[in-house]
Amino acid sequence: MEQLGPTDPRQAGPYVLAGRLGAGGMGAVYLGRAAGGRTVAVKVVRPELAGDGSFRARFRQEVAAARRVSGAFTAPVVDADTEAAMPWMATAFVAGVPLQRAVSVHGPLPEGTLRTLVAGLAEALGEIHRAELIHRDLKPGNVLLALDGPHVIDFGISRAADGTGLTTTGSVIGSAPFMSPEQALGEPLTPASDVFSLGSTVAHAALGRPLFGEGVAAAVLFRVVNTEPDLGGLPDGLRHLVAGCLAKNPAHRPTPHQLVELVERTGRPQTSGGWLPPGVAADVLAVRRLLTAPQPGAHPG
Template sequence: MAPLRPTDPSRIAGYRMLGRLGAGGMGVVLLGRSAGGALAAVKIIHPSYAQDAAFRERFRREVRLARQVRSRYAVPVVDADTEALAPWLATEFVPGPPIGEAVDRTGPLPEHSVLRLGRMLAEALEAVHTAGMVHRDVKPGNVLLAPDGPRLIDFGIARALDDTVLTATDMVVGSPGFLAPEQARGEQPGPAGDVFSLGCVLAYAATGERPFGAGPVEAVLYRTVHDTPRLDALPGPLRPVVAHCLAKDAARRPTAAELRALLTRDTPAEGWLPAPIDRLIAERSARMLALPDIEATRVEPAGPGATTAVTAPPARPHWTRRRTLALVAGAAALTAGSTTAFWLLGVDRPT
């Protein structure tokens, strides 16, 4: 998390801003804390987009639809103001890493983890599709890992942004290497496109490689449309399921509900991740426990000549080795007990 910049708001509605989670051409994502102490990722749309009446109408519609998604594996919208000069929305927050980072740092996931991952993400997509939405950008960076299961982020809202900005300039909507052939051709994707993308994510999680390779965007898109995916490195039970998801013909792919049934297996959610990823989650959770204190209360002067009374800020804790160990130990409880999920909407993480 990066520090707030002078141009960033210190408060939005009932949220105090703590730092920057990311930024992009359409806006900025800040970490906020509600009056009750809950953390939220707050996305602030740039006012220039808000001046577009068509964009604002799509934004209203997608926020409304996103609130209807009911899945423990899909991040919910918890607050929003679609009528503000700079429209914003907030989602729940957890500090779990995205699949891409986890694979980069710890290697591919074991077979049982990928099977469980696929089943839970299929359940999330089923809820998104039931709400009348299409995700359109299922990729490793949009799936966060937590001890009690993955969290699908960016659902629905990305559709409002892309309809206004990307589609208007004839750009492909989605992430090359994880989008469906119909998306690569510039066509409007449906739920089957999300299933194709999920198949690509599962192949990547299990092998660390994209099923249509890497390289120039044009080459990846061509292979997505015309070539057979490379699935030889996939474990036996996964290969036919992923191949089914990656059918070129959208009508031949399973629905999200059918995919969930295909991946049904007696694998408990608890302990579904390998130990190195559990440690990565704990490290991130520990950093969240070290967030800044609530600022001191300020009282404005009562009249001319009066002085401003400022309460003394709470003393910074003395960081002993015992306290540091307790912080790390508490990380697991923060992650396991949290109902919040990390959310980024079409922006880059600060480096």
């Protein structure tokens, strides 16, 4: 966790911000604590975006979408103020590390971990789709690995499954290496688009690199739409499952429920600290220690 800098906010609503957990294009995420001791993750938008009316509308949509989703493998919203001078949203604090960082630091994940990853992500997508939403940006950076399983976060570009929202058909928004072919082409999306992203995310975790290569977005999207990826490096027990998720035709992809069933046929996935390799588990435990760190301004008894 990074210490707060001179330009970081010190409070969002009732939450005192104790340190920065990460940052992105829309803003930064902080560890926040309420007076009663509750620990949350607080997303605060960048000051230069706070005065942008269209951005505020997008942030309101993100908060509304996140409020509709709850489940064991997501991070539910506990509070928000979209009309504040610097809009913010607080979600339950997940003591975990981003999948992107775990793979970058520790390398490809073992098969047992990957199987639990598939099941947990599928459970999360099931909750998201039951709320009649499409996430549209499932990727390693939006997956937190915790001792109790993976958690899906960030609903910044999600939209209703009926196609309503701030974006329109023909727009391409998302992360190129993890988009579905129909998303890359700007076509109308169904929940099956998230399943393709799940397959790309799991493949990245298994291989330690983006499945469709790197480079400029246009080149990556061309490969997503027009080429069949090489799945030879995936564990035998997962190759068929991931290939199904990556079917070019959305109608040919399994549903999240079917993915959970496929994993369970070869033994129920682990959902305890034992599901993570030792190095990743150690990183998660380091994050968990943030929960017991002294509150800002606290003095020993």
